[in-house]
Amino acid sequence: MFMADIARAIALPVELDFMAVSSYGTATKTSGVVRIVKDLDIDLTGRDVIIIEDIVDSGLTLNYLRKNLAARHPASLEVCALLLKEGMQKVEPDLRYVGFRLPDEFVVGYGLDVAERYRNLDDLRVFVGPESGH
Numbered sequence: 213m214f215m216a217d218i219a220r221a222i223a224l225p226v227e228l229d230f231m232a233v234s235s236y237g238t239a240t241k242t243s244g245v246v247r248i249v250k251d252l253d254i255d256l257t258g259r260d261v262i263i264i265e266d267i268v269d270s271g272l273t274l275n276y277l278r279k280n281l282a283a284r285h286p287a288s289l290e291v292c293a294l295l296l297k298e299g300m301q302k303v304e305p306d307l308r309y310v311g312f313r314l315p316d317e318f319v320v321g322y323g324l325d326v327a328e329r330y331r332n333l334d335d336l337r338v339f340v341g342p343e344s345g346h
């Protein structure tokens with residue numbers, strides 16, 4: 213949903229590609245071990261690349277992605293994150309664009325899920341449940 217909205221807001225000749233990654237961990241916490249479920253189709257060599265990320269929590273997933281994509285020799289590599297959980301990263305994440313900063317709450321909706329549910333909510337909500345840790 214964020215990708216669709218941001219794509220409509222960019223008035224430049226851009227190409228869009230998708231990558232699906234799955235982070236191992238509990239329902240609401242990542243371990244930093246990332247599996248690429250679907251890789252990009254476009255070759256990034258010499259291109260100006262912006263990673264569009266829904267949410268940065270520990271930053272481990274993004275850290276992995278950034279290294280993985282940087283190794284494909286793009287001309288530039290920047291990150292745009294809709295949501296950044298404040299104070300949750302060991303190292304300050306290098307984000308070119310940030311939508312909103314959040315406290316440590318688990319949020320769902322607007323494409324974000326818990327065990328594949330709630331992605332269809334059209335706004336973001338704090339998830340309170342047994343898996344949330346709250």
Ligand code: 5GP
Pocket residue numbers: 235241242244266267268269270271272273274317318319320324325326
């Ligand atoms: P990180 O590696 O930064 O800890 O976690 C990044 C990934 O974990 C996100 O891309 C997202 O898939 C998931 N994630 C982290 N925090 C939340 C959250 O509050 N809600 C949901 N639904 N997913 C989250």
